[in-house]
Amino acid sequence: MTRFIEFALAGLAQGFVYALVALGFVIIYKATEVINFAQGGLLTLGVYLVYNFTSGQSVPFPLAVVMSMIVTAGVALLFERLVLRRMLGNPVFAQVMVTIGLLFILQNLVIAIWGAEPLNLGDPWGISTISIGEVIIEVRDLWTAALAIGVLVVFFLFFRFSKLGLAMRATAVDQEAALAQGMSSRQVYMAAWGIAGATAAIAGVGVAAGATGVSPSVEFVALLAFPAIILGGIDSPLGAVIGGLIIGVTQSLTAGYQNELFPWLWAGFDDVMPFIVMVLVLLVRPYGLFGTPEIKRV
Amino acid sequence: MSDTSTPDTTSPAASADALLVVDGIGLRFGGVQAITDVTFSVNRGELFAVIGPNGAGKTSIFNCINGVYRPQQGSIRLDGVEIVGMHSRETAEMGVARTFQNLGLFGNLDIVDNLMLGRHHLMKTGFLSGAVWWGRAKREEIANRAKVEEIIDLLELGNFRRKPVGMLPYGIQKRIELGRCLAMEPRLLLLDEPVAGMNLEETEDMARYIIEVRSNLDMTMIMVEHDMHVVMDLADRVMAVDFGVRLATGTPEEVQQDQRVIDAYLGKAS
């Protein structure tokens, strides 16, 4: 039983990381219906900036995170302003491709500036743990969970009660009609990218804190988070978090019990399992657990 | 449940000449009852109109006939064959064609391709023979192309032949959609608001095409339409529905006089 709890907790910890990453995808998709492949790149940039502020400038960690959020949000905004805005009204996949272009740029820019060697993020949590009875939990995992839930709550309040949040939802449904209400799509898109950029920086902290360290490989987490996003419903912040947790736990339990339960399976089934869960869910609910189905009228 | 207040000319069993018999269909979505016990029949060569307020279930009736929805109760027989439970593409093969309220054209394709698609179920070429092209696929293409050109001729669409239909004016698109239905060589044609959004001139054009199609091809049609002039002029019989229930069936004049229809739909005028 303790083993099960250990696996489940490890899975939850990883799940919250996925959730944080997924939230960044969700907000851009919600506003622009584009899956932002550059999210991983923004995340990488965000982490390196945190590293940069804590190590080079020796700024206190929380402040460094905030500064990184601002700069990363700025980069995202700039990209929206300079590139994506001009792509509006073009096929969605041309827009997605443009974000892939940005991913190439960010990835290599980061390596060019900071090198490919892993570095230490400089977070205060390190590998310290607290134990509750038999169970040992890493402090950084608790913080990741807190950050993920915090971002989720902020998103919820934002979409439900703020004017900009309403504008974002309206623009997502019908851009021209939203414009006709005096909602500026530019503002909405910039806001979405800005928020996604800031979220990416936070997510980066979740990924690279502790002993993991800062390296260009943090961007892969963004790709691993894909099943979480889809499973939860691509436009639902709550779905992103729950999807992330489901994927994290599934993965961890599969890895933990594969040898006992399915010894005949080839190793590494835990990489495949998230996609199987995702496909099964999608076959029942084609728009994920919490996603909005398109209203199709004949 | 039969309707006693209005003269009922559509006792399902009555007319031996009926092409389509809709018998007591009921349709629910979740908790919402969209159609309740609707019965009517359409005779061969007849133009049957369905009128009623928005959300009254007119389009849902169409969707039941051509297999988009499956009614939970009742039966629909086309030429005596039960079609409830068939996929829409199977009803298409059975000879049911329809136009759409908001246009169902393939916007990136030209007129010829849209019309050729109408003949999809009449053709056979698959991926393999299509890839090879020379031989059967080409012969079939040419033979069906000839039929399509006849329709293009009939509906005077020749001028726009090779333009993506999405770029053509609305009135023309409506006409192309009618043409695509004709290309299907249907036995029963369902027209969903064929003149909605048209001005008088375009409406007259469409009305003329509907009349011509009827007389030239002897087509049986059901039409949902709000334009009462068109309904009154063209329809042989009219059925009025509201909240998924049939209010009245009869000749246009009879229905127009019906107090329940006036209350629910027509209002004081007309």
Place this chain on the structure above:
Amino acid sequence: MNTSMTATNNAPGTDADVVLSAQGVEVVYRDVLLGLRGVSLEVKRGSIVAVLGSNGSGKTTLLRALTGLLDVHRGKVTKGSMQFEGQPLERRDPASIVRAGMAQVMEGRRIFPALTVDENLRTGAYTVRSKAQIRENYDRVLSLFPVLVDRRTSTAGYLSGGEQQMVAIGRALMSSPTLLLLDEPSLGLAPLIVEQIAGIVREVNAQGTSVVLVEQNATMALSLADHGYVLENGRVVKDGPGAELLADKDIQEFYLGVGDAGRKSFRDVKTYRRRKRWSS
């Protein structure tokens, strides 16, 4: 409640009787397609102006030009000038135009189907800063459309066509506009609902909002309108008081049928009636 609104509407001084004017507006789409070829029109304060025309005559383009939505469709105003409340409209973004007091109900209603009725209405008040003002407009809209009171929390996409049209008009009224633009409000609606909508337009106008009504349904539009314009091929080919246009022979022939009584049956229109052009 209503008096306060009319009072503010009439406040601006000099050119107060003309709300909207356009002079020789030309619109080009994608650098090649001419949408409008020099359209001029004027809306007097408190009046209802009808714009008639067939599909593709440029009615919707005109509205887009006025409301700043041409960008979305890759269109540009290339010639002419437009003024709203004495201020030029060219190169202004939609938001500032809405804020200035021009709201529109788009063709096909274009409500936000995934949002609730309530949220749809709130989107209409996006440009309004004062909370109290929003409250007031909201009450006014609900009193205008009592049907919506019970449906405030329903998802708008599941409403009937008539109710959706009401949401769309209500949404536009949430910014307390001085000028309301309506694009084909009768499209696809049952005759009974069309009558209701006409009544609402009349009432909104009576409360002090000027209205531009773009319609195919000429009977309805001209019976409401103080003044009408007929658009054909991107040009104004005829204009005059509503009643005058209703009586016009050409209008009758091409938009109304020849009066209800003497109307020919479609069955009798055997030969294609050659389109008569006012312009050559």
Place this chain on the structure above:
Amino acid sequence: MARQSPYLITNYGKDLRLFGSSWKRAGLLLLAALFVVLPLQLDDFWLSLLATVGVYAIGAVGLNLLTGYAGQVSLGHAFFFGVGAYCAAWFGGGNAVGTRDEILFLDLPMIVWLPLAGLIGAALGALVGPVALRLSGQYLAIVSIGLLFVGDWILLGWVSATNGSQGLRIAAEPSIGPVNFSDLNIFGSAFSPEQGEFWFVWTLVALVALLAKNIVRSRPGRALQAIRDRDVAAEIIGVNPARAKIGVFALSSGIAAVAGGIYGMIVVRTITPEIFTGFGGLVTSITFIAIIIVGGISTISGAIVGSLVVVTLRQVTSRFVDLLPFLKQTPNDDGLMLVGQFNLIVFGLLIIIFLLAEPLGLIALWRRVTTYFKAWPFSY
């Protein structure tokens, strides 16, 4: 006798010709001439690069059928590409790198194994197709990434067939009967492998493009486009969406497998899982998507033009950037960044610039130019 104008079309058969106008025929002849002449003029580097371009073009034509014509975006294309490559080793001959395990290799002639690879790819595609039926747009795109991870798991796990991460060497040769394109001998003059392989690959490109074009202009291709534009309406007029979607999935996967077979045989000759699956596979899939988007979605020629641009660009920029003084060659040099890093940044920038300039792809640009000149001097 008066000559008939080539613009007068007298029957539908003529109207259906692919190269109906004399301009098009001239273009075709020009291409044919290039086909013959290029290998005689270019050096081996360019020829092998163009062979790579050709291989990607074949795969992209297949993906364009799926994505462009049927509107189904797949990021799993690399998986089927890999299936073909492994088939090339299994059925066309090869050996396991490191010879740790005994793997059975068949030595079938190319005329047998290449179509077989296509069939296996198509069969796997048909298996995956039903999932695609339920999903649309970006959902499908993401789900298809799952294929890359499943592929990774299989290729690394099924060691007795794939030799795991060590990979396989492919011994198969591009030969048809006595003619071996890698060792071409015509009328006594010998050609280099690169020359022969160029001819071989581009013959296949032309063949696959022709087959794809035929499908697109006949009944099944129209059905795909109908489903893409309006799936409900398509079904109501009698198109079977399941058959069309599964069919096109199989077809595009089959073509990808053929491309993969040639890729393994001619481009890399040693195959390991990471090009086809996992994150590396994603890069390969993205390359295919980039090709059809840059070239022009839903055009057959766009896939070829796109491949020419995307595949060549990375090479050309990497050659060109060597000349820039602010770049460093090795890590401890002075300079802004390493050449390779700059090259990929430029690649990312070029994708963005291309799409900003013409989001509908180069073919759309080409069409705009040609219609402009056709309509000249009228501006619209």
Place this chain on the structure above:
Amino acid sequence: MRSNRGRAIVGIALALSLVVAACGRSEESSGGESSGGGNANAGNPPAGVPGFDGTTISLGVLTPQTGLAATIGDPLTAGNQLYFDRVNAAGGIAGKYKVQLVPKDTEYRAEKAVQEYAATKDSVAMYVQILGTAIQEAILVEQETDEILSGPATLDAEWVRNPLLMPIGAPYQIQAINGLDYAIRELDAANSTVCAMTKDDLYGQAGLGGLEYAAEQAGIAIAAKQTFRQGDQDYTAQIGALSSAGCEIVWLTSLPTETIPMMTGASTQGFAPTWIANSPAWTSLLGAGELGPYLAENFLLMSEGPQWGDTSVPGMAQMLEDIKAYAPDQTANVYFAFGYAQAWAAAQVLEKAVALGDLSQAGIVSAASQITELTFGGLVGDYTYGPAADRNPPRASSVFAVDPTSTATGFLVGVEINQTSQAASEYQIP
């Protein structure tokens, strides 16, 4: 009218194509053998061969400059470059031929690497470095037709017997064998529970293979074997299994991206055996970061040569001198040292080729087979060369422990330098 114009163009195109075809490539046989009589040119190899213009020798480097593997590629290339900086400062190969590196980014993709190979093969004399086992394999196919020598940048035993390759250093198997030997001597491994945690790929199998061989020789049973896959992040399951098997000594074959989360998991789960690892498992972040104290207690690294900064070893002293002169910012890095040694090996082969009077690509391959031994002043072990069948890699390994305070040595301090166990010296390279 227009159709005539069309036809004219067709005509022109055809005519052009014929003209161009007529001047097609006829001199196909130019790339063949240069003058066979090498000895006639002893010390003065003829120019005009690929990569040698009479004054400068160009050497290829196919390495990832982008993506994750740049972590390895960058220091390797920097090491390559540093050695040739030294050579050039001293006048060059044989005192007169300067060496120039031609590095190309492979993006760690075989396809790109093959293209870069095709683009450079006619302008380089040999490849100093080709990084990536799969990439080296893919290019090897081409090398066989072209007869070009290359230095593979991994320690796979497989490279040893191929005459076109120029391996250096002791294979991973040797590290494992020596590692277990050290454990038996110092950690009482014979009476402890010995386990293995190895990557599920060729590299992992090499490490595991070495361990199994040594364990069999010593009569030790391996109590538990756990594997993991490229880039795994969560090791709860494997660590749980090792922990419940009571492992006290765990042999580890991994890469840094895996070592970090694995060690984090072990430390937080309170699993504290002695880890003994293959050299590529290391990154300096492990010593510098939060894990330092845990690793200082529980981690040993098997590598080769002296501790960084140990100037008593001539090879190390020379490298540090060069760093001071040409690359003062370079910090302690195992890959850098490997790259330096690799270039050192290439320089020896080139000297030999010059002495034999043939700097052609085939000439360099033949020179490599005529060298009897490659020496590195103790930086890495001496390597017996000659014909591929007679090659014998070094058999010694060094054991390093972690010291989080020892920045200058890259956080690694030598415990035992260049020891050769009995088992290692008897181990048969396949």
